[in-house]
Amino acid sequence: MIERSEQERIRRDALEAIRQLGVDPFPSINLPISHTVANILSTYQDAEAETWKEVVLGGRMMSRRIMGKASFAELQDGTGRIQLYLNRDELDTDAASFTYAELFKKHCDIGDIIGVKGYVFRTQVGEISLRVQQFSLLSKSLRPLPIVKRDEQGQEFDGFHDPEQRHRMRYVDLVVNPEVREVFRKRARLIQLMRDFFNERGFLEVETPILQPIYGGAAARPFTTHHNTLDMKLYLRIANELYLKRLIVGGFDGVYEFARDFRNEGMSRYHNPEFTQVELYAAYRDYRWMMDMTEELIEYVAMGLHGTTEVVVGDQKINFARPWARYTWHGAIEAFAGLDLRSLSDQALLAEARTLGVDVPESATRPALLDEIFGHCVEPHLIQPTFITDYPVEMSPLAKRHADNPELTERFELICNRKELANAFSELNDPDDQRARFEAQIELGKRGDAEAMMPDEDFLRALEYGMPPTAGIGIGIDRLSMIMTNQNSIQEVLLFPHMRPEHGRTESVDGR
RNA sequence: GAUUCCGUAGCUCAGCAGGUAGAGCAAUACACUUUUAAUGUAUGGGUCCUGGGUUCGAAUCCCAGCGGAAUCACCA
Numbered sequence: 001m002i003e004r005s006e007q008e009r010i011r012r013d014a015l016e017a018i019r020q021l022g023v024d025p026f027p028s029i030n031l032p033i034s035h036t037v038a039n040i041l042s043t044y045q046d047a048e049a050e051t052w053k054e055v056v057l058g059g060r061m062m063s064r065r066i067m068g069k070a071s072f073a074e075l076q077d078g079t080g081r082i083q084l085y086l087n088r089d090e091l092d093t094d095a096a097s098f099t100y101a102e103l104f105k106k107h108c109d110i111g112d113i114i115g116v117k118g119y120v121f122r123t124q125v126g127e128i129s130l131r132v133q134q135f136s137l138l139s140k141s142l143r144p145l146p147i148v149k150r151d152e153q154g155q156e157f158d159g160f161h162d163p164e165q166r167h168r169m170r171y172v173d174l175v176v177n178p179e180v181r182e183v184f185r186k187r188a189r190l191i192q193l194m195r196d197f198f199n200e201r202g203f204l205e206v207e208t209p210i211l212q213p214i215y216g217g218a219a220a221r222p223f224t225t226h227h228n229t230l231d232m233k234l235y236l237r238i239a240n241e242l243y244l245k246r247l248i249v250g251g252f253d254g255v256y257e258f259a260r261d262f263r264n265e266g267m268s269r270y271h272n273p274e275f276t277q278v279e280l281y282a283a284y285r286d287y288r289w290m291m292d293m294t295e296e297l298i299e300y301v302a303m304g305l306h307g308t309t310e311v312v313v314g315d316q317k318i319n320f321a322r323p324w325a326r327y328t329w330h331g332a333i334e335a336f337a338g339l340d341l342r343s344l345s346d347q348a349l350l351a352e353a354r355t356l357g358v359d360v361p362e363s364a365t366r367p368a369l370l371d372e373i374f375g376h377c378v379e380p381h382l383i384q385p386t387f388i389t390d391y392p393v394e395m396s397p398l399a400k401r402h403a404d405n406p407e408l409t410e411r412f413e414l415i416c417n418r419k420e421l422a423n424a425f426s427e428l429n430d431p432d433d434q435r436a437r438f439e440a441q442i443e444l445g446k447r448g449d450a451e452a453m454m455p456d457e458d459f460l461r462a463l464e465y466g467m468p469p470t471a472g473i474g475i476g477i478d479r480l481s482m483i484m485t486n487q488n489s490i491q492e493v494l495l496f497p498h499m500r501p502e503h504g505r506t507e508s509v510d511g512r
Numbered sequence: 513g514a515u516u517c518c519g520u521a522g523c524u525c526a527g528c529a530g531g532u533a534g535a536g537c538a539a540u541a542c543a544c545u546u547u548u549a550a551u552g553u554a555u556g557g558g559u560c561c562u563g564g565g566u567u568c569g570a571a572u573c574c575c576a577g578c579g580g581a582a583u584c585a586c587c588a
Contacts, residue, residue, distance in 0.1 A: 005521090005522060005539095005557080006521095006522085006539070006540090006556075006557050007522055007538075007539055007540095007557085008522085010539065010540070011539095063548080063549095065547055065548065065550050065551095066544090066547095066550095067544055067545065067546085067547065067550075067551085068543070068544040068545065069544080069545045070544090070545035070546070070547085071545090071547085072546075072547050072548065072550085074548085083547085083548075085546070085547085087545060087546095088545075089545080109539090110538080123546050123547075123548090124546050124547090125546075125547080125548075127546095127547090127548075129546090143522080144522045144523080144538065144539075145522085145523090145538090146522075146523045146524085146538085147522095147523070147537075147538060148523090148524095149537070149538095149549050159523080159524065160523070160524090161524085162523095162524095162580080162581095163580075163581070164579075164580050164581085165523095165580095176523095218587085218588085219587070220587055220588090221587085238587095239588095261588080263587065263588080265586080265587050266513075266586070266587080268585095268586085269582095270586095270587095270588075271586085271587070271588070272588095275588060276588095277588065358585090368586095371586085371587095372585090372586080375585085375586075376585090419588080420587095420588060421588085422588090423588080451587070474588080475588095476588045477588095478588075479588065490588095499580095
């Protein structure tokens with residue numbers, strides 16, 4: 001038995017009443033929409049009133065003010081809201097007509113999807129409005145919508161702000177909170193700008209497997225699944241790096257993919273189990289070239305979104321104008337913590353980490369220790385976009401050794417607003433060195449590092465055929481979106497962020 | 513994972529020295545032909561997150577659970 005609130009019962013009664021009137025509350029229709037609301041509001045002038053006679057709009061009714069034989073309502077489409085004026089004498093022109101007196105006034109509710117035809121005019125108080133001459137109900141809304149109201153000072157009276165409710169019922173959030181729609185429009189524009197940037201430079205957009213027999217390309221724990229026909233274990237990709245490099249071997253000299261990756265790890269305001277990054281590979285380039293391109297790309301995106309390189313994030317202003325600060329990895333540790341870690345043994349590193357107050361287990365591996373110390377000492381200082389270069393080789397199993405120092409790699413990360421935004425390197429293309437790095441990973445795995453990489457024999461075979469010198473990068477789209485839209489949680493830039501099951505249920509729905 | 517805070521009407525929230533549950537908006541009815549937080553009059557609406565405990569009596573106090581938020585540490 002479905003329990004319904006009083007308001008839902010009332011709306012279902014209205015639904016029945018509408019059917020009794022012979023009106024289909026869910027008609028099939030091809031509505032000849034002539035304008036968008038934004039289009040009308042931005043271009044309407046009284047002088048042109050003659051040309052605004054036959055306006056047809058579709059949208060959701062967001063408010064109603066009934067004054068007897070005349071009423072005002074607001075219609076919201078994908079672009080904005082416009083006021084409607086409805087008058088009984090114009091809608092119910094003969095005795096048999098009930099559109100205004102019955103359908104609109106008695107049985108329509110806030111939230112209903114309607115279609116209207118009429119002409120644009122200005123009310124006595126000067127608001128651009130639509131004088132409705134034909135009104136039809138296109139879809140009945142059976143649940144009450146939270147209605148946000150603002151007074152003249154812009155103060156808000158009722159809102160739909162509870163993050164849990166908003167994220168669980170994103171459809172309601174989007175109807176009611178226009179600023180949320182704007183965040184996702186910006187995110188889409190951001191991706192479009194990047195795609196344009198890559199395409200103009202001749203890169204090819206490709207698609208690679210999400211279901212992978214061997215996961216690789218990053219340090220992370222995967223989700224597993226099972227293929228029934230082949231009766232084999234498969235992993236949801238944690239990165240697409242190794243596949244894109246196979247394409248470089250194959251002769252595509254520049255490829256990229258906007259990839260949804262999956263990592264079976266903790267959730268936080270910076271982490272969702274599935275997230276998006278764009279990975280891009282450029283043959284015959286190195287990481288220095290990639291740094292320059294990254295500066296250019298992000299500056300281009302900021303300009304495209306905001307018309308300026310300055311972006312407000314929280315109480316900070318971040319400026320993406322080139323050039324950005326650059327530190328080597330060891331140089332940054334030295335600059336921000338006054339430490340030189342180069343000569344330290346694993347034991348001494350652990351001791352140093354403890355001294356700094358970094359919480360690390362006794363069993364922590366060398367790369368883990370280095371990363372912990374860096375995260376503790378350096379990242380908190382990096383608000384403005386900053387390149388950190390030349391990472392220690394043990395932290396970078398897929399990066400080429402540095403030309404000047406085999407203990408380092410030709411790698412950089414872009415850090416901005418205290419968070420890693422991008423990771424890039426001159427790709428390791430020596431198959432024997434790559435095999436040795438995989439073997440080092442196996443050792444780490446044996447020491448309990450759950451995120452150590454698996455060796456990928458087919459990838460090694462590809463490298464043995466020869467991969468040109470290549471620069472590669474991965475850029476976190478969600479985090480970049482957070483910065484570009486000034487949101488402090490990843491859930492605010494994901495339409496449907498992962499959440500615990502509703503009502504504390506942990507079992508999934510499975511029909512079999 | 514640790515710490516702190518939160519869960520009351522469709523929405524936003526008040527109520528807590530323990531004594532039968534409140535406001536505004538939304539809803540219902542009537543009036544009203546240019547309103548805009550429309551207005552006026554009247555009305556209905558609640559497993560006070562769940563379970564246990566203390567008590568004559570619990571929304572209020574205690575314990576546990578579920579869900580959420582913030583801060584901190586980590587993979588993007």
